[in-house]
Amino acid sequence: PEPRAVQLIGTEPDELAEAAIWQVSQGAQIIDLNMGCPAKKVCSVAAGSALMGDPERVSAIFDALVSAVNIPITVKMRTGLDSHHKNAVQMAEMAQHHGLQAVTIHGRTRADKFQGCAEYDTIKAVKQAIDLPIIANGDICTPKQAQFVLKYTTADAIMIGRATQGYPWIFREVNHYLKTGEKLPPPALNEMYETIHQHISGVHQLYGEVLGPRIARKHIGWYGQHLPHGEQLRKSFNHLSEPSAQIDLINHYFDALGIVTPK
Structure with missing residues (x-):
C-alpha cells in the first residue's frame, strides 16, 4: 500500500x-x-x-x-x-x-x-x-x-x-x-477467522519461532474481546509457545463455532 x-x-x-x-x-x-x-x-x-x-x-x-x-x-x-x-x-x-x-x-x-x-x-x-x-x-x-x-x-x-x-x-x-450515515454489521465469524489466522501466521513469520508466539499473545487478547468465549481463548493461547500449537488452537476454537478451517 x-x-x-x-x-x-x-x-x-x-x-x-x-x-x-x-x-x-x-x-x-x-x-x-x-x-x-x-x-x-x-x-x-x-x-x-x-x-x-x-x-x-x-x-x-x-x-x-x-x-x-x-x-x-x-x-x-x-x-x-x-x-x-x-x-x-x-x-x-x-x-x-x-x-x-x-x-x-x-x-x-x-x-x-x-x-x-x-x-x-x-x-x-x-x-x-x-x-x-x-x-x-x-x-x-x-x-x-x-x-x-x-x-x-x-x-x-x-x-x-x-x-x-x-x-x-x-x-x-x-x-x-x-x-452513508449507516452502520455496517460486525464482521461474520468466517471473516474474523480468516483475518486472525492470517495475522497470527504473519506475526510468527515476521518475528520467528521464539518471539513470534510471545507477541501473538497480546493480539489474541485483543481479538478475544470481540469473540464469544474470548477470555477462555486468551487464557489457553497464552500457555502455548509453539507457532503450530497456536495456529491449531485458533483452528480448533473456530471449528467449535461452526467455521470450517483447514485440516
Whole structure:
C-alpha cells in the first residue's frame, strides 16, 4: 500500500536526519516525527511527547529533517506537557514555518498518558491557527465518534489507534458511516477467522519461532474481546509457545463455532 510512511523517534537532529535519509533509500515516502509517545522509556531520554517542552530542539529537528530529504515530513504531537502547559498551537505553527506537510494531534497531554478523556478544543484551535492538514486523534472508537470529532474540530482527517487493536474492521465501518450515515454489521465469524489466522501466521513469520508466539499473545487478547468465549481463548493461547500449537488452537476454537478451517 502507498504512501509508505515511517515514524521516527529521537532527540538529535543530525541522527534523525541520517535516519530519514536511510528510510527514504528503503522506500519511505513520508517521514513522521514522533512527539506524542508518553511512555516512560521514551520520555526519560527526552524523546516522544517530552519534546513538547523543548521548542528549540524541535525547531532544529524540523529543520534537519526537511533539509535532509525530498519527501513530506509530518509530525504527531500531543496538546502539551500538562494541562497548565498546552502549546500544541505554537508547535504546529513552528511545523508550518519549517515546511512540514501535516500535523497529527492526540487530544491529551504528556502527563495524561491515556487517562481520562481526550479533549478536542486544542485540536480545533490548531486547525484554526495554521493552514496545514490537521489529523485528529484520541478516543475515536466508533463511527459516530469519528463523525463527531471531524465536525467538532473541522480537522481534515482522523487517526485511529488503540481502537484498531483486535478490531481492524473499524476502518471500513467508519468509512461507511461517514459516507452513508449507516452502520455496517460486525464482521461474520468466517471473516474474523480468516483475518486472525492470517495475522497470527504473519506475526510468527515476521518475528520467528521464539518471539513470534510471545507477541501473538497480546493480539489474541485483543481479538478475544470481540469473540464469544474470548477470555477462555486468551487464557489457553497464552500457555502455548509453539507457532503450530497456536495456529491449531485458533483452528480448533473456530471449528467449535461452526467455521470450517483447514485440516
